[in-house]
Amino acid sequence: MSLTRFEDNHEIDEETPFLPNQEGSPDLKPTQTPLPTAQISILLTAWLAQSILSNSISPYLNQLLRELPEVGGDARTVGYYTGIIVSLYYVVGAVTSFQWNRLSDHVGRKPVLLSCLVGTTLATLLFGLSRSFLALVLSRCLHGAVMGHVGVVNSMTAELTDETNVAQGFSMLPVAWSLGHVIGPLVGGILSRPQDRWPHIFSHPFWADYPYFLPCLVAATFTSLSFIITGLYLEEVCSFPALWRGLCSDAAQTLDSRPSERLRLARPNSYTPQGETSDSPDLDTTSNEPDKPLPLRSVLTKPVVITTINHALLVLLNGAAMSYIPLVWSTPVEYGGLNLSPASIGLGLSLYGGMGGFFQFIFFSHFVSRFGLRRVLIFSIASCAVIYTLFPFENLAVASGGSNLVVWLLIILQMSSLCVFDMAYSALNMYFSSAAPNRRSLGAVFGFSHVANSVVSAVGPAAADWLFAFSLTHNVLGGKFAYVVLLGVVCVTLGVSMQLPKNTWARREEY
Numbered sequence: 001m002s003l004t005r006f007e008d009n010h011e012i013d014e015e016t017p018f019l020p021n022q023e024g025s026p027d028l029k030p031t032q033t034p035l036p037t038a039q040i041s042i043l044l045t046a047w048l049a050q051s052i053l054s055n056s057i058s059p060y061l062n063q064l065l066r067e068l069p070e071v072g073g074d075a076r077t078v079g080y081y082t083g084i085i086v087s088l089y090y091v092v093g094a095v096t097s098f099q100w101n102r103l104s105d106h107v108g109r110k111p112v113l114l115s116c117l118v119g120t121t122l123a124t125l126l127f128g129l130s131r132s133f134l135a136l137v138l139s140r141c142l143h144g145a146v147m148g149h150v151g152v153v154n155s156m157t158a159e160l161t162d163e164t165n166v167a168q169g170f171s172m173l174p175v176a177w178s179l180g181h182v183i184g185p186l187v188g189g190i191l192s193r194p195q196d197r198w199p200h201i202f203s204h205p206f207w208a209d210y211p212y213f214l215p216c217l218v219a220a221t222f223t224s225l226s227f228i229i230t231g232l233y234l235e236e237v238c239s240f241p242a243l244w245r246g247l248c249s250d251a252a253q254t255l256d257s258r259p260s261e262r263l264r265l266a267r268p269n270s271y272t273p274q275g276e277t278s279d280s281p282d283l284d285t286t287s288n289e290p291d292k293p294l295p296l297r298s299v300l301t302k303p304v305v306i307t308t309i310n311h312a313l314l315v316l317l318n319g320a321a322m323s324y325i326p327l328v329w330s331t332p333v334e335y336g337g338l339n340l341s342p343a344s345i346g347l348g349l350s351l352y353g354g355m356g357g358f359f360q361f362i363f364f365s366h367f368v369s370r371f372g373l374r375r376v377l378i379f380s381i382a383s384c385a386v387i388y389t390l391f392p393f394e395n396l397a398v399a400s401g402g403s404n405l406v407v408w409l410l411i412i413l414q415m416s417s418l419c420v421f422d423m424a425y426s427a428l429n430m431y432f433s434s435a436a437p438n439r440r441s442l443g444a445v446f447g448f449s450h451v452a453n454s455v456v457s458a459v460g461p462a463a464a465d466w467l468f469a470f471s472l473t474h475n476v477l478g479g480k481f482a483y484v485v486l487l488g489v490v491c492v493t494l495g496v497s498m499q500l501p502k503n504t505w506a507r508r509e510e511y
Helices: 037-066 075-107 109-128 133-145 149-159 166-191 205-209 213-233 261-266 302-330 342-371 373-399 404-435 439-473 481-497
Strands: 005-007 010-012
Touching: 037 075, 037 109, 037 149, 037 166, 037 213, 037 302, 037 342, 075 109, 075 133, 075 149, 075 302, 075 439, 109 133, 109 149, 109 213, 149 166, 149 404, 149 439, 166 213, 166 342, 166 404, 205 213, 302 342, 302 373, 302 404, 302 439, 302 481, 342 373, 342 404, 373 404, 373 481, 404 439, 439 481
Parallel strands: none
Antiparallel strands: 005 010
């Protein structure tokens, strides 16, 4: 039973701390630590390059698959082939991502980040040169094998922030990702098949033989630029031998053989807001934190496992949504789609990209401070139900001869819901950064999460695409059975999210 009283004009209940903060006032919060914007901005270039690459493929992938001899132009079966490519991409990522992130705990974040950027550039170019389904699969598997930099960027962001600015730091990642959502779909939608759009410029037979190489070339160029910027300006002291030492600077210490004084100062003791229990760990490295990565059995604590389960379900919902958007939009109207061209699909996805990251950057920190981390997460998950619900209404608007304005208003509402849903990622990144037993194990924590997410991504989008094709070919619930199943998954995810604390995890001895 909750006992509540008022003392000195403050409400007291069972969640109120017994001890006030050092100043003796429960209202006083520490001054926010300034973000190291220069270093985080360098990390954002890698995030931006990955976003451009991932989102540039979506507008033309389904059309590319329809043109393959294995598919034979059957629009109803495209979902099966898309599912195979996506599934194998994430299967390979599940096998390799933890190794990359664990390696970064030992040799440094920067060499791992640079290695992955090189591999990503190569995989992108090979994808554009692929002319068979097998070649497409192999190039995507290579890309999945070098996806370790996703966890590395999250780890370095957690290292460069503290409890007072972690929400602001993680809210910057969606800005770069959303900018890639603006650029990537435009690159993929406009630059695919350039010989059809600009025949006088791209008249060489090469462009007819490889009609989707140009968007891959542009995406690979962005990745190459990120490699150069990271190699020249990202600062880190690393323990990797001579091969990498020229790429590592001792101007800043995001990883060292002993606890970093700079990071210790950037991680003040946790504080307790008025009327709430502090769930944030005390990350002062001068006391009990070990100076080396912990063994895996010590990393897989209760907070890490619970947060990973929530994140995996989130990835399942997001993967299905991002798979359905280009798939449904490109599907003929008589099969439940919108029959949009790659350029129109790119425009719609760019609309989402333009709104998403800046929405989070402006509102996420404020929402967390005002409503609490778990409430923001729950609200974000609930918005995913709107995404799936709107697909049948979009098809109905097109099939009934409705105006383009009505269709695009529904698309705008759907993309707005996706922007709200994306806040859940930033929320769970905050849970992850507080769940890690120590900073030198952040790579293992984010790597373990990426493995679980890769497994879910390998099964989830493929299963969702298969479910969509199954609903159409067997006319289950008028082809809408897939949406009903995914709405059920939203409800399950909401229930699991209640296992998280109100704010961030507290570090306790039993963990």
